[in-house]
Amino acid sequence: MRRSVAGIALALAVPFGISATDLAAPAVASFNPAGFDFWVDSSMGPIKNRIFRAADGNTNRVVYALDGLRARNDLSGWEVDTDISRVLPQWNINVVMPVGGMSSFYSDWIAPSNTNGQQRTYAWESFLTENLRWALRDRLGFNPNGNGVFGLSMGGSAALALAAYHPDQFRYAGSYSGYLNISAPGMKEGLRLALLDAGGYNIDAMWGPPWDPRWLRNDPFMFAPLLRANGTRMWIATGNGQNGPRDVIHKPIDVYHLGNAMALETIALANTRAFQLRLDSLGPTNVHFDYTPVGVHTWNYWADQVYKMLPDLSANLG
Template sequence: MRSRMMCGRVALRRAAAGLVLALALPFGVAAVGLEATAGARMNPAGMDFWVDSSMGPIKSRVFRAADGNTRRVVYALDGLRARNDLSGWEIDTEVSRVLTDWNINVVMPVGGQSSFYSDWVAPSNTNGQRTTYAWETFLTQDLRWALRDRLGLNPNGNGVFGLSMGGSAALALAAYHPEQFRYAGSYSGYLNISAPGMREGLRLALLDAGGFNIDAMWGPPWDPRWLRNDPFMFAPLLRQNGTRLWIATGNGVNGPRDVIKAPMDVFHLGNSMALETVALANTRAFQARVDSIGGLNAVFDYTPVGVHGWRYWEDQVYKMLPDLSAHLG
């Protein structure tokens, strides 16, 4: 009996070490290093929409629905290496063109590298950050009401989706702001942040993506903010709210679309495979948690192949689109 227990502890330590190693790999490399969707580019139909906040002026990109309606609105959240000029959704995909053709207004916040789109407890003391991240407040207060007052967009019953960091954040926004977000989509999200090794891995990942100190985000590991932002823990809120969810992840296996054109692509692909394997384990754990509380109003989509990259996330938007459209406006 003792031998079996010791073996179990060893296995747990090895699994935790594997999670740390995978998460320590650069989160955004997989999304940037391999060739993006053919023809993806800045969409001239988008407008720069600046809103003041406690973080200073923040830009979002807004794409209006083809039929001119103001009722149907969805927010698209970026990943860990979010840039300050354009969202990765605009740079690397065509979703801003496709969703607007479905008569959906698209809002793409710009910036927020390593933020998890949450309200932090302090500025990071490891990279010279001067203002405290307050992305949850920005998205649910500053931006929300500015879109209503200046563009007439519906502030209620919106959708939100995101990849990786943005996927986890999309579920948190829907859990704590159900009047604003009735629909949430997570692609390759980290949905079991309290799992062994995850906090240590995320610490290394934030240092790699911008030099951020994760203690400035949700405090030390024992701070209750960690549990507040863990989808595994707040799943009952999503059930209580009746939020419609679309949860998707690949399995870490690359496919024919992952073309290797340069030596560094091999490195990037290896990173993306490892990260997606972690996302898969997190998503399976989240679904088990959901099943234990009686289920959610959710679609879980596990693709037969798929790594941590824009091709697969764009595919998921299009697969989700009919369901999203049916629940907006």
Template sequence: MRIGRPRFSDRLKRRVLGLSAAALVLPLAAGIAGTAVAGAAPVAHRAPAGGFEEVMVPSSMGPIKVQIQWASRGGDAALYLLDGLRARNDRNAWSFETNALDQFRNDNVTLVMPVGGESSFYSDWISPSNFNGQDGTYKWETFLTKELPDYLETRGVSRSNNGILGLSMGGSAALTLAAYHRDQFKFAASLSGYLNISAPGMREAIRVAMLDAGRYNVDAMWGPPWSKAWLRNDPFVFAPKLKGLSMYVSAASGLPGQYDRPSSAIDYYNTANGMALEALSLANTRAFQVRLGTLGIPATYNFPATGVHSWRYWQDELGNARGQILDALNAR
């Protein structure tokens, strides 16, 4: 039997069925496509122009809060501000212990203030601290040099036009992160940092300090004192990697100054403690200065005649470094 062309009525039925199927499929496909787009991170070409925001940024450590003051004119430069050894989990102390936000409010640079990291040295640790039952392993270097820049890039912040500044623990970490991530940072500053941690007694002092600040086991950070990880994180040792970097380095004398007015027993204790910590930082910083000098690497130094290890002095030093920061990041 010869098969002929389908009759017109058959062809019409098939077309109607095809259109009906398409009508069912298209809304489903549209729904799937809409979900994918909604889940994607928005990519902005410019950062917001001014304003303050708190965001939660995904990381291997879980969501990390980051406080952000956006560049006043939507520029792509950013300054990371690192906290000290007793970093809190609710706010970065630069946001409330100092007037950092006011200092840079009219400048074309975004302030990036990560929250947390007590006793971390903002480093990638080997394992969780077993002394205090830490849930996960600190991975702060990964966060600050990969995960956080990934997020900031979606908000218009450059991956390569950044500065980093910290005090005490954060000062040492700022130089470490800048040294190993030169493609990210054009400026680094250490305020009262510990920049010669291979000096006699320093590793033991760090161990004691971290036990006092959260009962952290320093061996979970860089391993035993003879581990190469200690050398990797010692600014005195990796100093050659800092060549060509714009740097601001300071430490005060440890003598009480204009902001020290103890009136109670706890005030006197805190002042004495601040004096000792600052004197130790000064010895470290002076040694680091000599090291850079022998290598022919320039930096801006400031050694105030008075001042202890406390926030009002670091606020002043941030103000002293501000012009150099803006110039290095072309953010005036």
């Protein structure tokens, strides 16, 4: 019975979609004309990125912001659903927002998905740590070392993986509502359904069948010792699955979306608690955990975490 809990919760979230953008977003957030498109070639073809320059013009302080499962192909959710592209540059931080990568977990897949006509194999880890990293250095002069990376949900798990396996590039990693115990009972089954719902992707094309060692490589619970050994500064946050006054319901269907956001955050909370126990078992680790008294799987709470994390992030960049 225990094996199916996470899978059932994720499956229940699928029919109405698991995008957090269906609930109220900050009124001030929108396309930010201060940013510019930065195209970089890759094995996946040309990839668009949005760049927001630090207010003081420095090129040493750089952070990457990773999107969630339903990442769009035109703009990052961080730009259109939050105001971080306006706030972080005022802290003299250069912000890099990769665009696209729906359901990718920002990882290198083993094959194109055979369920949605995908033509090219996802290679997001290689793109972020090779193609984009060196293009930012060579064309914009950005520091390729000591960067930060943070993300929500799918992007939170990916941020920790990037820091674990590329510590020279990423010394700081933030995860908000991340799935940090992917090998937990029911998680693989639930993620299979979620990827099918978000773009029709076959999860077997990502890390192979459930027994493939790539699953363990990409599970934060399993690679936690690397983060400790690297001395990675981490900010790990999640809500408790309970909605609050900010979760405004605009129309009847939003009740379903709110229910999905509550269920997904409850899973993220369980995953994060397990990840914390794993880190605690390893000894002292350079990590801050933030559990909010309310919070569901929506942009309001993720933006809050960026602003709460910002002084710590700023102190650890460059």
